[in-house]
Amino acid sequence: MIVHLDNIWKKYGRFDALRGLSFSVPEGSVFALFGANGAGKTTTIKMLMNLIGPTTGHATVLGVNTRALSLKELAQIGYVSENQDMPGRMTVAGYIDYLRPFYPTWDRALEADLLGMLRLPPDRRIKDLSHGMRLKMALACALPFRPKLLVLDEPLSGLDALVRDEFMEGLMLEAGKMTVLISSHELAEIEEITTHVAFLDRGALLFQEEKADLKARVRAVQVTLESEACVPAMAPQQWLDIRAKGNVLSFMDIQYSEGNLAARLAAVVGVVRHVEARPVALRSVYTTLARAVRDEGVQK
Numbered sequence: 001m002i003v004h005l006d007n008i009w010k011k012y013g014r015f016d017a018l019r020g021l022s023f024s025v026p027e028g029s030v031f032a033l034f035g036a037n038g039a040g041k042t043t044t045i046k047m048l049m050n051l052i053g054p055t056t057g058h059a060t061v062l063g064v065n066t067r068a069l070s071l072k073e074l075a076q077i078g079y080v081s082e083n084q085d086m087p088g089r090m091t092v093a094g095y096i097d098y099l100r101p102f103y104p105t106w107d108r109a110l111e112a113d114l115l116g117m118l119r120l121p122p123d124r125r126i127k128d129l130s131h132g133m134r135l136k137m138a139l140a141c142a143l144p145f146r147p148k149l150l151v152l153d154e155p156l157s158g159l160d161a162l163v164r165d166e167f168m169e170g171l172m173l174e175a176g177k178m179t180v181l182i183s184s185h186e187l188a189e190i191e192e193i194t195t196h197v198a199f200l201d202r203g204a205l206l207f208q209e210e211k212a213d214l215k216a217r218v219r220a221v222q223v224t225l226e227s228e229a230c231v232p233a234m235a236p237q238q239w240l241d242i243r244a245k246g247n248v249l250s251f252m253d254i255q256y257s258e259g260n261l262a263a264r265l266a267a268v269v270g271v272v273r274h275v276e277a278r279p280v281a282l283r284s285v286y287t288t289l290a291r292a293v294r295d296e297g298v299q300k
Helices: 041-048 092-102 108-117 131-142 161-177 211-217 261-269 282-296
Strands: 003-012 015-025 030-034 056-061 077-081 149-153 179-184 196-201 204-210 219-225 239-245 248-253 272-279
Touching: 003 041, 015 041, 015 196, 015 204, 030 041, 030 282, 041 056, 041 149, 041 179, 077 131, 092 108, 092 131, 108 131, 108 161, 131 161, 196 211, 196 282, 204 211, 204 282, 211 282, 219 261, 239 282, 248 282, 261 272
Parallel strands: 030 179, 030 196, 077 149, 149 179
Antiparallel strands: 003 015, 003 056, 196 204, 219 248, 219 272, 239 248
16 A cells, blocks of 8 residues: 555644544555545645654555655655645746756656646746645646655645646646545545545544445435325434435435345335435535434444
8 A cells, every 4th residue: 555544643732633543545546535624634644744743553655654754755755735835936947947856757748748737937936826826836846756646735725716627637647647645625626536535524534435336335315205205213324314305205325225226115115106316426425424423423
């Protein structure tokens, strides 16, 4: 695994920012670390980059303990953060000229492609760039040396739609050639390129899973009954967010299976006239599961 965390806790006084966090990022994946603001995403990223240390637990990046990352490993990691510091007095071209000699694998052709695609003005000083332009600048600095791991911490926060599209174009240009770990609270923007997801809630892991498997097992189900619908008293635990209106019962099934579906439904809700099951956006999966775990202790 490119990244591995084992029972990571991070405490600030009495506050637990991370609570027993464990997950692994497979090589070649685009791994989305998703959660609401304050869920622990940035703390996790900073810990992986050795900007802060864990209180307890063990984590590795590129097979090396995060507390022992050397220049050798850091030269294989690209890092983009919404609050990334860069030398404001340098120009775009000047800063890239400065960085280039530090990376033997720097690709000048890819650099030119990125600068053109991201529309970065080479003669402008970094301090005069907008927030969106600075994020695009950070990406243009993180990709040309073709890192084995690209870490993106809330890269889309505060960007307008056009800048988001340009940022994602630059990312997708190279996404299949490296492992990407991206933290975000805006999963809709990155769902298309994501291969794996991990959902955080209040510093703890709700679950991690391949996106294809998750999308296959979770469905929004709408059941039309012969008679008035009501929320069943003994509904299966895998049914979440159950609602009844008229003769229609709706819920999210987190262990969906088509086998004998009508018969299984009838055993719980009575005579079924029609069933419709639709895929669910990952953001809706997260919000529904987080609410259920918080309110009812549901198993994922």
